Amino acid sequence: MSTTDEPKAGKRRGRRPAGEDTRTALLDAARAVFSENGYDGATVRAIAARAGVDAAMVNHWFGGKDSLFAQAVLELPFDPQMVVDTLLEGEVDTLGERIVRRFVTVWDSTSGGVFPALVRSLASHDKAAIGLRDFLIKNILDKIVAQIKTDQPQLRATLCASQLIGIGMARYVARFEPLGSADTETVVAAVAPTLQRYLTGDIGSISSN
Structure with missing residues (x-):
């Protein structure tokens, strides 16, 4: 057989070389497997x-x-300060819209990215x-x-987080329809008013005993 023959379809080509491509392949595979399971x-x-390498390469x-979980899933896929700066550009009264739109747009672009793995x-x-x-x-x-210098900042931040996590779970993990396939602006129109109230509206107060 010629040394230039290609491997038959469906057969693995053997282990990847232990180089940076192996590390990248493992990270990509880990995100997929952690997201699924x-x-x-x-x-x-x-x-x-999934990465096409020997299991020993994970330890290596x-x-x-x-x-591997920490590096594949827990490291942010973007610069958070840049996101904050971008979201704060514009009127405070439309901040809820910008947050929901950014959240959905970012995760839609990667079919949920690492969000399912986290959840x-x-x-x-x-x-x-x-x-x-x-x-x-x-x-x-x-x-x-x-x-935005409002009252009860920690409560407001966690309320906003609860709303966004709920969207993420329904859209990217459980894939509840019609939310799972709704277009971005439909989600923004439905959810942004609630997020805006959490940010700047009346949310009552939590009393401490």
Whole structure:
């Protein structure tokens, strides 16, 4: 057989070389498998198989599943300060619209991105809950609410987070219809008024005992 013959269709070409392409392949595969199965349901073997590499490469590049999860799922896929700065451009009265539109647009572009992986891992991995909280509240919503200088900023930020997480779960994880396939502006029109009230409207108060 000629040394230039291509591998037959359907057959694996063997392990990838242990280079940077292997690391990238593992990260991509991990995001997919964690999104489908959550942290507990995702195995090193399944991730390696999806990437087309030997399972030993997970330990070689990441030291294990926990570190791979942190790098594939918990690291933000964008600069949060840039997002905050962009969202704060414009009138405060339309801030809710901009937040919902940005949230849906960003995650629609990647079919939910790492959001399903975070949600499906909440019950089994403490870092998933921390990552989701940091992603929405600490890195974005806390900073936005601080800039508009309203009362009860922490309560307002967490209320906004609850609304966005609910949209994300229904749209990207459970895929409830018709919300799952609704166009961006339909979602904005339906959800933005609630988010705007959380940001600047009357939300009552939480009494401490």
